Amino acid sequence: PTIRNYDWTISQKTIAPDGLERPMLLVNGMFPGPLIEANTGDRIVVKVTNNLVNGTAIHWHGMFQNGTNWMDGSGGVTQCLIPPGQSFTYNFTVPNQWGTYWWHAHAASQYVDGIIGPLVIHSPDEAHLSHYDEDVIVMLSDYYHTPSPTLVSWYLSPASDGSEPIPDNGLINGLNYFNCTLDSQALFPTHAPCRSNAPRSVFDFQPGLRYRIRLINAGSFADFQFSIDNHTLSVIEADGVDMQPVDVHRIPIHVGQRYSAIVQANQEADNYWIRAQMNLNCFNEVNPALDASVKALVHYTGAPVSQVANSFDWAEKAWPGRCLDLDASMLKPFVVRDAPPADVQVILDMSFQKITKKRVSLGYVNETAWVPLKKTATLFQANKGKTNFATTQLIVTLNQTQTVELVVNNYDEGSHPFHLHGHQVYVVGEGRGRYIPGESPLNTVNPLRRDTITLQTFGYTVLRFVNDNPGMWPFHCHINPHLNAGLMVQFFSLPSAVRAFKIPAELKKMCNA
Ligand code: C2O
Structure with missing residues (x-):
């Protein structure tokens, strides 16, 4: 196999993605961070040097890590953090998957401050290889002018009353415009040096070519509706799973999710807006400083160079009053697979509850609010044979190689994008209210498979995955x-195999730092 080597240094640096200066945490000074690109079967080797004042860990969102769970990069779960001043080398193969992924810090709230980047896996087995000419990566993110530790401590204090901090802006590939005079109206005014009219991202289109837009929501809170004026989006991938093409005007995408859509450069040579509309329904308050319509530009070769387009929001015209365009029932995996029958069922109830004494809301899965372990990782404890874990760790042990049916009831007024590490899951049921066995409808015929699933507001979701x-x-x-408030459960899959893991000594050493 080809080895893909990367040498990364993470450090703090002040930059101005939207014109306003703020300190960020960056890999090799880049924002978004470097692209990892490999072919199925390759080995990915990333040496991470931590020049931050806090520990860090890097997670490869969507990688199966089959047989290398300790390379998953989840702080407090699969590793202790890489201490300041030290290096750790992640090293894993990508045997059996392809598509669009991303990587990000999985320690405290660090990724919100900039430690994010795209990860693309190519394969000759991809369904739509011959249907496009070029790859284009489009990373969306909500964006804050205030460093995340301040946002998180505000969120986890009585002052927030359980409302998430509202973004100051949104970015497309790390850029956007910002009107500097609005800084003073923000929840946390920065008074930092700021330049209005900062440039937006521009994507060059050559007439006649077909572009595969790899859309990644690398944000931390907001879901977006993505569209390109005058251009149909033919969706062909969701979270690394090839789809039967479906043409839409816009794509709703929640945090952590990815889609690929083929776009034909078949319009008049001109400039067109790319729009990523933040879904404001989910915000409890409005930030007067926020322009929720995040924009970038498509620029056709030959058209005048401009920072603005004259195109109109055609999705709005085509679907007046409709919030969504693409929905999960329209997505059919290209390689048809029915969901296997469930061997065992796990029921999870998810809610926010106010801790009366502290007047703070925490996120609970089955009455447990997760707090990351510091001096060890649950994987290391499991590897040593431990079976009773700290009360802050909700651990569901899955002993057999069998199909697990996961029923999640969302008792919260918000929608929640849940990510399962190491797997793709079948989405076999979604609906309003609590799941009622035998009554709530399920679809097991070639259901959508993906790794990050939006749990609807006050609704249930039924998932299946093979515990292998x-x-x-x-x-x-x-x-x-929400993760910082505790919304996390861990699946302890195949304990006897985990006890037999030979975890590299240098990983465990970091726990004693
Ligand atoms: Cu994107 Cu736990 O990860």
């Missing part, structure tokens, strides 16, 4: 404040 990957696998809300 030994390890300690987080299943958590990818909204960063």
Whole structure:
């Protein structure tokens, strides 16, 4: 196999993605961070040097890590953090998957401050290889002018009353415009040096070519509706799973999710807006400083160079009053697979509860609010044969190689993008209210498979996955404040295989730092 080597240094640096200066945490000074690109079967080797004042860990979102659970990069779960001043080398193969993924810090709230980047795996087995000419990566993120530790401590204090911090802006590939005079109206005014009219991202289109847009929501809170004026999006991939093409005007995408859509450069040579509309319904308050319509530009070769387009929001025209365009029932995996029958069922109830004494809301899965372990990782404990874990760790042990049916009831007024590490899951049921066995409808015929699933507001979701990957696998809300508030459960898959893991000594050594 080809070895893909990367040498990364993470350090703090002040930059101005939207014109306003703020300190960020960056890999090799880049934002978004470097692209990892490999072919199926390759080995990915990333030496990470931590020049931050806190520990860090890097997670490869969507990688199966079959047989290398300890390379998953989940702080407190599969590793202790890489201490300041030290290096650790992640090293894993990508045997049996392809598509669009991303990587990010999985320690405290660090990824919100910039430690994110795309990860693309190519394969000759991809369904739509011959249907496009070029790859384009489009990373969306909500964005804050205030460093995340301040946001998180505000969120976890009585002052927030359980409301998430509202973004100051949104970015497309790390850039956007910001009107500097609005800084003073923000929840946390920065008074930092700021330049209005900062440039947006521009994507060059050559007439006649077909572009595969690899859309990644690398944000920490907001879900987006993505569209390109005048251009149809033909969706062909969701979270690394090839789909039967479906043409839409816009794509709703929640935090952690990815889609690929083929776009034909078949319009008049001109400039067109790319729009990523933040879904404001989910915000409890409005930030007057926020322009929720995040933009970038498509620029056709030959058209005048401009920072603005004259195109109109055609999705709005085509679907007046409709919030969504693409929905999960429209997505059919290209390689048809029915969901296997369930061998065992796990029921999870998810809610926010106020701790009366502290007047603070925490996120609970089955009455447990997760707090990351510091001096050890649950994987290391499991590897040593431990079976009773700290009360802050909700651990569901799955002993057999069999199909697990996961029923998640969302008792919260918000929608929650839950990510299961190390697996793709079948989405066999979704609906309003609590799941009622035998009554709530399920679809097991070629259901959508993916790794990050939006749990609807006050609704249930039924998932299935094959428990064939030994390890300690987080299943958590990818909204960063919610993860920091405890919304995480861990699946302890195939304990006897986990006890037999030979975990590299240098990984365990970091626990004593
Ligand atoms: Cu994107 Cu637990 O990860």
